[in-house]
């Protein structure tokens with residue numbers, strides 16, 4: 001590994017570092033970034049989504065300017081051939097250690113996953129891993145191997161004379177010590193557990209190869225977590241007169257995303273790399289959410305993504321880097337129903353899985369905002385205070401898979417204390433003696449018991465939250481308001 005950058009940089013006054021960052025106004029345009037339409041993340045963790053060919057049509061209809069995928073799927077890469085879109089492909093997290101350990105393994109990956117499709121498919125970015133520094137279970141096995149893996153891939157590309165593909169990796173906002181909301185941005189710094197060991201060598205690599213720091217930045221989550229203090233409109237790029245002034249830099253912010261991006265730049269500057277370019281690998285707003293979440297709705301999602309497109313088309317940069325060109329990728333093409341976690345996870349799409357647009361959008365940002373048809377009314381911008389239950393979803397009971405539901409039922413009953421006592425023979429919820437009825441009872445019982453420690457109402461897409469009391473007769477379902 002090349003020498004670490006001089007430590008003295010850390011002793012310089014912050015303002016000096018900021019000037020260095022400030023003086024950078026991306027000299028080179030980035031195709032696929034502003035002006036040509038936002039990029040789109042084409043994730044495929046879903047049942048029955050349109051084919052790659054149909055997906056290309058849907059991307060085109062939305063005005064996408066580039067496409068990012070989470071692997072190097074051959075069918076997808078072939079469908080993207082000849083489209084002229086800059087394409088971003090990804091090395092999966094699991095193989096990073098192998099690729100770091102062996103130049104031959106890296107070269108084999110390039111030979112199998114890039115070379116057959118390139119340049120017909122205009123691969124522009126090759127991302128090594130997805131948010132690996134957020135996954136503590138691979139801290140020992142993978143974190144220190146990230147940069148060596150990127151270097152091996154770089155060597156392979158050089159050897160093959162491929163110079164137009166930039167190498168990067170995506171990082172979530174939790175690479176910063178204060179997570180996704182480091183306010184003021186001037187206080188931002190990388191987490192101490194990764195700053196010197198991983199991030200500094202990463203920045204050295206990115207700086208030396210004129211590549212980008214790819215950040216996943218979601219104002220939605222910041223707003224949701226601070227819904228009492230951060231105005232929604234400030235997160236949606238329509239803050240009106242809402243301003244935030246960083247007391248150290250004096251820079252004035254008009255929206256949340258800019259604060260988050262400048263925080264990353266400032267953290268980079270503190271490690272001596274204030275000139276590394278930024279790319280927004282993922283951003284967006286959920287078009288739906290669970291009852292115990294807020295603000296995930298079609299109305300807000302349409303406003304966020306339309307405003308983002310209109311804004312980025314003008315290449316505004318950020319207060320710290322006015323005019324800097326940034327590739328920006330919206331998350332995501334489809335609502336992905338096989339993603340676990342809370343309801344928002346399955347509702348980021350521009351399209352439903354059946355290919356219907358969730359709301360009209362022009363990702364080139366050229367369509368005037370006033371010309372869109374009216375949006376559905378708002379429902380959930382403030383927390384829901386009533387009781388919530390978790391039951392077998394309407395879709396899962398309509399298309400019942402006894403095996404899958406039986407497995408989920410067994411899982412729920414196996415986790416806790418008496419989770420399923422009431423559905424044993426002779427007990428209050430035994431009748432009706434059906435998998436459907438027992439599953440709803442067990443899902444709810446499990447979720448109420450464990451939601452405080454992070455359990456979600458998901459069960460492999462078999463469960464959903466409801467605000468309709470599923471209790472019947474003498475069988476009582478506990479609600480989110482019962483302690």
Ligand SMILES: *[C@@H]1O[C@H](CO)[C@@H](O)[C@H](O)[C@H]1NC(C)=O
Pocket residue numbers: 136137138139140
């Ligand atoms: C990583 O290594 C440290 C120190 O050896 C150890 O304490 C920790 O449990 C390991 N973490 C994982 C996830 O294996």
Ligand SMILES: *[C@@H]1O[C@H](CO)[C@@H](O)[C@H](O)[C@H]1NC(C)=O
Pocket residue numbers: 005204207208272273
């Ligand atoms: C970053 O790259 C530039 C251009 O190659 C170089 O002049 C500069 O010294 C590099 N910065 C660091 C901290 O290595």
Ligand SMILES: *[C@@H]1O[C@H](CO)[C@@H](O)[C@H](O)[C@H]1NC(C)=O
Pocket residue numbers: 224225226227228229292293294383
């Ligand atoms: C709203 O914000 C408060 C803190 O400001 C937080 O505790 C709460 O969880 C948030 N509500 C939701 C639904 O995220």
Ligand SMILES: *[C@@H]1O[C@H](CO)[C@@H](O)[C@H](O)[C@H]1NC(C)=O
Pocket residue numbers: 352353354355356
């Ligand atoms: C596609 O799915 C959405 C959401 O489930 C639904 O509202 C819409 O009617 C469907 N469109 C068609 C054409 O089936």
Ligand SMILES: *[C@@H]1O[C@H](CO)[C@@H](O)[C@H](O)[C@H]1NC(C)=O
Pocket residue numbers: 401402403404407
């Ligand atoms: C039903 O669920 C089982 C277990 O999850 C799965 O293996 C099977 O493919 C499913 N059957 C259908 C028809 O979807």
Ligand SMILES: *[C@@H]1O[C@H](CO)[C@@H](O)[C@H](O)[C@H]1NC(C)=O
Pocket residue numbers: 415416417
């Ligand atoms: C089960 O109940 C016992 C006694 O009430 C308690 O100590 C234990 O923590 C509970 N376990 C779980 C998983 O809730």
Ligand SMILES: *[C@@H]1O[C@H](CO)[C@@H](O)[C@H](O)[C@H]1NC(C)=O
Pocket residue numbers: 433434
């Ligand atoms: C309950 O349902 C199971 C499975 O269908 C069946 O084997 C059992 O005999 C039923 N019990 C009663 C008391 O009906």
